[in-house]
Amino acid sequence: MITQIQGLHHITVLAADANRNNRFFTDALGLRRVKKTVNFDEPSVYHLYYGDEVGTPGTVMTYFPFPQAARGTPGTGEVGETQFAVAPGALAFWTDRLAELGATDLATDATFGQRRLRFAGPDGDELALVERPEDARRAWPEGGVSAESAIHGFAGARLRLQDGGATSELLEFMGYERAEQEDNVTRFVMPNGNGADTIDIEVLPDTAASRQGAGSVHHIAFAVPDRATQAEVRQALLDTGYQVTPVIDRDYFWAIYFRTPGGVLFEIATNEPGFDRDEDRAHLGEALKLPDRYEAQRERIASRLEPITD
Ligand code: ZN
Numbered sequence: 001m002i003t004q005i006q007g008l009h010h011i012t013v014l015a016a017d018a019n020r021n022n023r024f025f026t027d028a029l030g031l032r033r034v035k036k037t038v039n040f041d042e043p044s045v046y047h048l049y050y051g052d053e054v055g056t057p058g059t060v061m062t063y064f065p066f067p068q069a070a071r072g073t074p075g076t077g078e079v080g081e082t083q084f085a086v087a088p089g090a091l092a093f094w095t096d097r098l099a100e101l102g103a104t105d106l107a108t109d110a111t112f113g114q115r116r117l118r119f120a121g122p123d124g125d126e127l128a129l130v131e132r133p134e135d136a137r138r139a140w141p142e143g144g145v146s147a148e149s150a151i152h153g154f155a156g157a158r159l160r161l162q163d164g165g166a167t168s169e170l171l172e173f174m175g176y177e178r179a180e181q182e183d184n185v186t187r188f189v190m191p192n193g194n195g196a197d198t199i200d201i202e203v204l205p206d207t208a209a210s211r212q213g214a215g216s217v218h219h220i221a222f223a224v225p226d227r228a229t230q231a232e233v234r235q236a237l238l239d240t241g242y243q244v245t246p247v248i249d250r251d252y253f254w255a256i257y258f259r260t261p262g263g264v265l266f267e268i269a270t271n272e273p274g275f276d277r278d279e280d281r282a283h284l285g286e287a288l289k290l291p292d293r294y295e296a297q298r299e300r301i302a303s304r305l306e307p308i309t310d
Contacts, residue, residue, distance in 0.1 A: 002236050005175050007193035008154050009223035009253065009269040010049070010060035011082050013125055014072065016214040018046050018065035020122045022308050025050040025061060028101050029084075030143025030150055033285035034275045036308065039064050040250065043294050043301050046308075052140045052153060054284070055252070055275035057223040058196030059137070059153030064218065067306065071124055072216030077209045077263025079217035080160030080202060081118070081126045085195065088131045090149040091117045097145075112180055112187050112200075114155075123215035130155040137195045156198030157220055158185070159264055160210075164201040166261030171199055173240065174222065194223055201262075209263065219257065221267035227254055230270050251291050252277060 015021040025031050025048075034055035039047045045066050051059040061082065074080065086094065091108060098106060098119050105120040115131040132155055139150030161167055164186065172178065176188035176199060184204065190197040210216060224230045230247065234256050237244050244258040253269040260266050278289055288305070290298055 001172070002174050002233050004224045004229040004233050005190065005268070006223045006225070006271075007058050007190045008157065008196035009057040009221040009267070009271070010051075010062050011079065011154070011157060011220050012062045012064065012218045013082075013121075014069060014212065014214050014216050014218055015063045015065040015123050015125075016067060016069045016071075017122070018048065018063075018067070018306055019308055021063050021065050022048060022310070024122045025063075026310070027144065028098070028103070030140065030145035031059075031061065032140040032143060034060070035252065035279075035285050035289060036287065037251070037289045037291075038294065038301060038305070040291055043290075043297075044304055046305060048308075049252075049275065049285070051275075052138065054281060056137070056153065056194075057253075057269070057271045058194040059151075061154075066214070069123075069214040072213030073211040074124075074126065074160075074216075075210030076160050076162045076204055076207045078160060078212070079157050079220050079264060081128050081158040081200075082217065083116070083128045083130045083155040083157060083198075085132045085135050085137075085152045085155035086129050086150070087135065087148060087152075088115075088133050091115055091129060091131055093146075093149040094129050111185070112182060121215065125215045135195060152195065154196035156196060156200065157217075158200040158202055159220075159262060160202050160204060160207070161262035161264075162203070162205050162207065162209075163262065164203040167264070168201055170260055171201075173236075196223075219265035219267050221255070221269040223271055224268055226270055226272050230254060230256065230268055233268050249291075251289075 031050040035049040137152040179187045
């Protein structure tokens with residue numbers, strides 16, 4: 001079993017309009033944009049990162065906005081819900097705020113003993129706020145949301161799968177513990193994790209596979225401290241039969257990727273070096289940052305990106 005994983009690192013989603021996406025995650029949800037860069041594999045589109053003050057692993061929601069992208073079709077083989085943690089009592093505030101801002105599909109319920117507010121993001125993104133006690137993580141204080149209500153980071157994510165068996169085994173191999181079950185949903189918890197520590201598996205054997213598009217999660221990343229522990233995890237996954245990519249430099253973390261049995265793309269990302277490696281902490285996310293290999297083309301790349309009006 002792997003013992004190096006600490007919980008979630010980031011979740012990366014597809015979007016259509018960059019400005020609408022930016023407004024929703026900064027103005028409405030009160031997260032900080034901690035990086036404005038491009039998709040390293042497709043530099044004609046942005047890669048936008050939203051999180052806490054410094055983009056602490058476990059708080060970071062990231063987006064690839066493809067301006068003409070069609071909506072995704074929800075289904076199995078994907079991350080079905082991204083869950084953010086708020087303090088107990090905060091959902092009343094959020095219900096009013098999100099309704100006022102025109103968010104759709106608002107619904108409140110209780111799951112695994114926690115109150116949950118589900119809502120749709122700008123591209124139909126399936127999002128939820130979950131009330132969790134004793135979350136010591138500090139929310140971004142300048143997001144326009146009071147400290148009592150602000151988002152602390154991810155609580156976790158829900159995977160929607162046709163068959164949960166092999167992915168459940170994988171999560172346990174990754175250090176998650178099977179916790180509770182409610183109907184067709186099983187909760188897995190990372191002990192001593194970074195706060196973004198639950199993964200739910202919802203099994204829907206008769207639901208067709210999702211089709212990726214705007215609003216769909218592209219991949220979900222799990223955190224390891226550093227490159228040495230990442231190498232250990234990579235080897236353990238290879239030894240178990242997973243096809244894992246080589247280590248890829250993403251400037252703010254190092255990444256490896258592998259496809260899971262249920263169809264979801266997993267990434268293992270390092271906590272180092274972090275989002276302040278190339279920007280002052282006071283100005284994170286303001287300037288367009290490019291990896292070195294694209295710097296020579298900065299003017300052309302920037303001219304093709306729709307400016308983001310903050
Ligand atoms: Zn990623």
